[in-house]
Amino acid sequence: MAIAIVDYGMGNLHSVGKAVERLGYEPFVTGDADAMLAADGIILPGVGAFGDAMEQLHESGLDGVMKEAAARHRPLLGICLGMQLLFSHSEEHGRHEGLNILPGSVIRFAGGDYKVPHMGWNRLKFSKPEHPLFAGLEEGHVYFVHSYHVLPEKESHLLAVTDYGQPVTAIVGHGSVYGMQFHPEKSGELGMRLLHNFLALTDS
Template sequence: MIAIIDYGAGNLKNVQHALNLLNIECKVTDQPGDLQSATGIILPGVGAFGEAMNRLNEAGFSDEIKSQANQGKPLLGICLGMQLLFQKSYEHGEHEGLGLIEGEIVRFEHGLKVPHMGWNQLIISAQNKESLINRDVQDDDYVYFVHSYFAQPKNEEDILHATDYGKPFTSAVKRNHIMGMQYHPEKSARVGMQMLKNFGEMVR
């Protein structure tokens, strides 16, 4: 069973609906203790980084997410949920993240329209090309974005996908069993559903 974390800052229903369509057992939960019995975890999110981290901390999720991830449980962050996996964000100040992936979250450069919104293409990184999460996903496949900040991983080997917007930026990450997608797989038609299916297989 995949636990979808409800901390008041996520696009929960669409993620749950997508997993239900794929016949992947899932549960939306606002109880940190439920993560212990889950076989995988999805951390969704929309909104501002600092507020989201405050909510995770206040609800008791932050320590439990880190504990389960450190035990090797598959974890997928979506949109803001991916950004929260990093050490730090500069969105409206400076905020500490979960620190599960080294790097920081920064704003798109001036001159680029923000938010970066709509369909854009994936560039699959060579070092993670053979990962199960990429099964039946191709270079130049389109996925759906809505964001003004993006991740800068410290380690190139953590990059799963890149996308070009003014210049290439990291649009998905993978460090062992910890993954994040800046785009919304639940809104990305066939490609997004395939990646959610692949995550479900990794969990099994």
């Protein structure tokens, strides 16, 4: 199964590609719209600032490709910043419009009794443990690095949370669209098994 990893100039493409390859799938890094839409699944990684990422996606036309992929029910996974980009808007360095594939906003941690950025291993709590993404899995720890977090408008889109001074959105999903705020490829066995379960959805 061919998995397109979106190259828009902002993302840890190599580590994600290696993880996909280890799981027995065929990753390819591309900025080509037709290649993405022909793939069995799409991964949108992301490292950096929300506004810069959306500017890159818009200038390359890949914002429209991501929306079309979702409309075609192509399995799509956003990782870290990539998950945040799926939502309506972010307040990072001013207000920026997102892909608006999922309704919701991205806001900064308020800080206080906890450090910002949120960096380290935190335990997942499955909001919908019966979801296919969690097949055969038990709750455990994954690795986060972020200063902003997502507030989904629809509770039904929330698949898992973690606690960091407050409940924090960790995994979202609706239809064929998924997001993981943490880095599954850097999150040990649980992260790799979550990535595997997403990739398995591309087989169906």
